[in-house]
Amino acid sequence: MIEHKRYSSVEEYARGLRETNLPQTEIEELIVHERAHFERAKQLRYTPLYALSTYTIENPLNVLILFNGVIFSEKNPTDRHMIKILLAPRDPSEDDLYVSRRLKRELKRETRRLKKLKRNSA
Numbered sequence: 001m002i003e004h005k006r007y008s009s010v011e012e013y014a015r016g017l018r019e020t021n022l023p024q025t026e027i028e029e030l031i032v033h034e035r036a037h038f039e040r041a042k043q044l045r046y047t048p049l050y051a052l053s054t055y056t057i058e059n060p061l062n063v064l065i066l067f068n069g070v071i072f073s074e075k076n077p078t079d080r081h082m083i084k085i086l087l088a089p090r091d092p093s094e095d096d097l098y099v100s101r102r103l104k105r106e107l108k109r110e111t112r113r114l115k116k117l118k119r120n121s122a
């Protein structure tokens with residue numbers, strides 16, 4: 001069975017993680033990491049949620065994690081804010097680094113494009 005859970009507090013999120021088969025030390029690391037994303041997003045006035053998607057194998061009972069991370073309800077962060085949110089943890093993941101680098105490149109390209117437009121319309 002696949003379940004998609006959303007939590008608005010770190011306590012509920014921790015409870016959800018404890019239902020999976022992850023070792024306690026990894027759960028603690030995940031919480032510290034995701035909480036950094038979550039808190040930065042809140043500072044930037046977004047409405048983040050902890051998201052956890054699990055797949056449960058009934059026999060033997062085994063709860064696997066399909067997706068774990070922070071998502072946004074209401075509005076999505078701007079690219080600039082997203083970079084800050086991605087780089088909030090002390091040790092960003094490979095994915096965090098990859099996506100933030102890509103966003104930075106896109107922002108640079110966009111800035112160049114706008115400058116060119118400005119020059120052409122002047």
Ligand SMILES: [Zn+2]
Binds near residue numbers: 037096
């Ligand atoms: Zn991360």
